[in-house]
Amino acid sequence: MLSIIKSSSEVEKNVALETVMSKDINHIKSIISSDEKNILKETLELEKEREVTTSFQRFMKKLEIPHEGKVVSSLRNPDLEPIKYEDQTWGFWSMLGYWGLPNFSIPTFSTAITFSSLGLNAKEIIGALIIANCFVISMLILSANNGADYHIGFGLSQRMTYGIKGSYFGVLIRLGISFVTFGYLAWGGGALINMILDSFSHNYLNYSGFEKSSGLDAKGLIGFVIFLILCCVFVFVHPRKTAKYSLFACGSTFFGILGMFIYLRKTAGGPGVLWYAKDTMGTTDRAFTWLYVITIWISGVANSILNGNDYQRFTRSEDKFKISISLVAAILVAATLVATFGLICSSCCLSLYGQSYFMPTDITEQWLNDNYSPKARAATFFLGIAFSSCQLMLNMTQNAYAVGMDLALYAPRYFNVRRGTMLCVIVGGWATCPWTFYTGASKFLTVMSAFGLFVTPSITFLWCDYYVIRKNLSLIDFFTKSPSGTYWYFHGINFRAIIVAVIGISLGLPGLYYTCYPEQAYNVGMMRFYYAYFLFVPMITIPLYLLSYKLFPYKNERLGLSDPVDYFDCFSPDECAKYGMIKFEGKLDPYSILDGIVDNYNTIDNNIESSAGEEEVKVEIKE
Helix, strand or coil: CCCCCCCHHHHHHCCHHHHHEECCHHHHHHHCCHHHHHHHHHHHHHCCCCCCCCHHHHHHHHHCCCCCCCCCCCCCCCCCCCCCHHHCCECHHHHHHHHHHHHHCHHHHHHHHHHHHHCCCHHHHHHHHHHHHHHHHHHHHHHHHHHHHHCCCHHHHHHHHHCCCCHHHHHHHHHHHHHHHHHHHHHHHHHHHHHHHHHHCHHHHCCCCCECCCCCEHHHHHHHHHHHHHHHHHCCCCHHHCHHHHHHHHHHHHHHHHHHHHHHHHHHCCCCHHHHCCCCCCHHHHHHHHHHHHHHHHHHHHHHHHCCHHHHCCECHHHHHHHHHHHHHHHHHHHHHHHHHHHHHHHHHHHHHCCCCCCHHHHHHHHHHHCCCHHHHHHHHHHHHHHHHHHHHHHHHHHHHHHHHHHHHHCCCCCCHHHHHHHHHHHHHHHCCHHHHHCCHHHHHHHHHHHHHHHHHHHHHHHHHHHHHHCCCCCHHHHCCCCCCCCCCECCECHHHHHHHHHHHHHHHHHHHHHHCCCCCCCHHHHHHHHCHHHHHHHHHHHHHHHHHHHCCCCCCCCCCCCCECCCCCCCHHHHHHHCCEEECCCCCHHHHHHCCCCCHHHHHHHHHHHCCCCCCCCCCCC
16 A cells, blocks of 8 residues: 555654554454445445446447456446545646647637727736636636545546535536537637648649538548547547646647747737727626626636536645646636737737737638748648647646546446547537537637536536535545435435536526527626626525525535545655544455445454454555
8 A cells, every 4th residue: 555654763753653653463453443334335235336237238348448456336437536645737737838838829828819899908818817817717716626635536526526426416517518628629620730731742732622510620520520530549648647748738739839929029029009099888898798708708718617626636735836837837827828929919910910800820821822831831740840839738637537527427337537538539520510610710709618617516616506505525435326426416416506506507508599590689787797697606606505504404424535545545644644644554445335345234244353463564655
């Protein structure tokens, strides 16, 4: 196990280790309550191998994920379990790479200029983005702390909020958005692949083929297919091992954007005409437009905020401060710089070419059409490599892997992260018809603004549950259907969360409808509610959710309790001391209780009695 002490001198330096390291089996037995015994019994029964008797059962057995002796059940597989301490390898640079992806990416580069269509000038847009990024950092830290502290992912956090069965509702929302966003980014990634192909052949640059009114065209389809093939390669890379690829993608994209910015600004002789534009809106309209810009910006990463614990669980809780600094660098600094560069580049394009391009693909195509020279081709090629690599890693880490993790919760026996990710790549790119999202700036803003509405209630519930209602989490309760489990609620569903979530989402739907159909007469109040739903929805859902617990108290004896034992080997000795846990080492590993190595708790009791006299086990601390 990981809780290792090298010598008695280490214990003397850290007195807490004496209280958390136990070699006494009887001690372990004495601290496990009757409720925990019942939960363990129910868990063992749930995970017990069933006898296969029919052809259909044999067929379904063959479809189960490969688990190499580890337990799979209707609630558990290796990808759902809390992360072992030895696998918590992410630190400052890993999180900088992960959160740098959405902020060094083409969507961030392209979004700022689209805000000018709302009536704000360049300086106001940048100011709104700085405020929005501060909100993003705060929301992310609040949402992901349960992952850093207890090393659990998004699926388990939804069991905490919605219940063991109700979690399917919370995960379904993110699952749907992840599919849509994957397709949207994959089609954009195809356009970036075409930048590379354009630099190879002048004929390909001018290739037209078929073109549909929906936005689907032959050239876009070619790039799209190639991009999906590249996504298939990364299906076989575990999310925990993507940090180095993400850092490379962020670095190459940043220098590509910086080079484009320097060239266009120098050629245009300044920041362009849009930089000096004035807005003519009234005070109230300007205020709500600022809020709408902030809402759209937050909405673009809201899904990632909600599942921030999926990657924060790969970090160690003692590294929280360093992780927070990496978030500031990756979100506040990087996003503000890249968005500003994108806005100025588009402004320069308006001065140089008569059009304010908001996609880099349009800019490089302009260069190649003006002069298909070696210089223009080389610039296009290297920019295409940089931008497509970032788009690839962004889409995999933020969407494809997220689908894999979500499907692992829906069908743990048959889906792990790899299988779910492959399904997303094969199906998700096509099913959402992503080419329809790129038909104009207004459509782009509509898509961007809609995502956050559906996940904001779930984000607020994470805050309420973790910081107010529970404060401590029991990990064994995530994998049981026992009514004693603290996440069982009423028949496995927390109706409080579902009802409040529906209320929060419903209040924003009229504004979303008006945004999709601007020709319709609209209610000003509902429209303004939608413009600032990132602010108004939490103001409604947080009080309602907490009030629901006052009106309908949740009576569960395990509410707010941590496990008495580090069953999942995911905590350091200091963390065990903090949560009042015992870390056991000996012949009977408490983790095996959950793994079903023993058949029932009576057998466990017998083993405990017979092992009480075993010789003392050496314990070391890992350096």
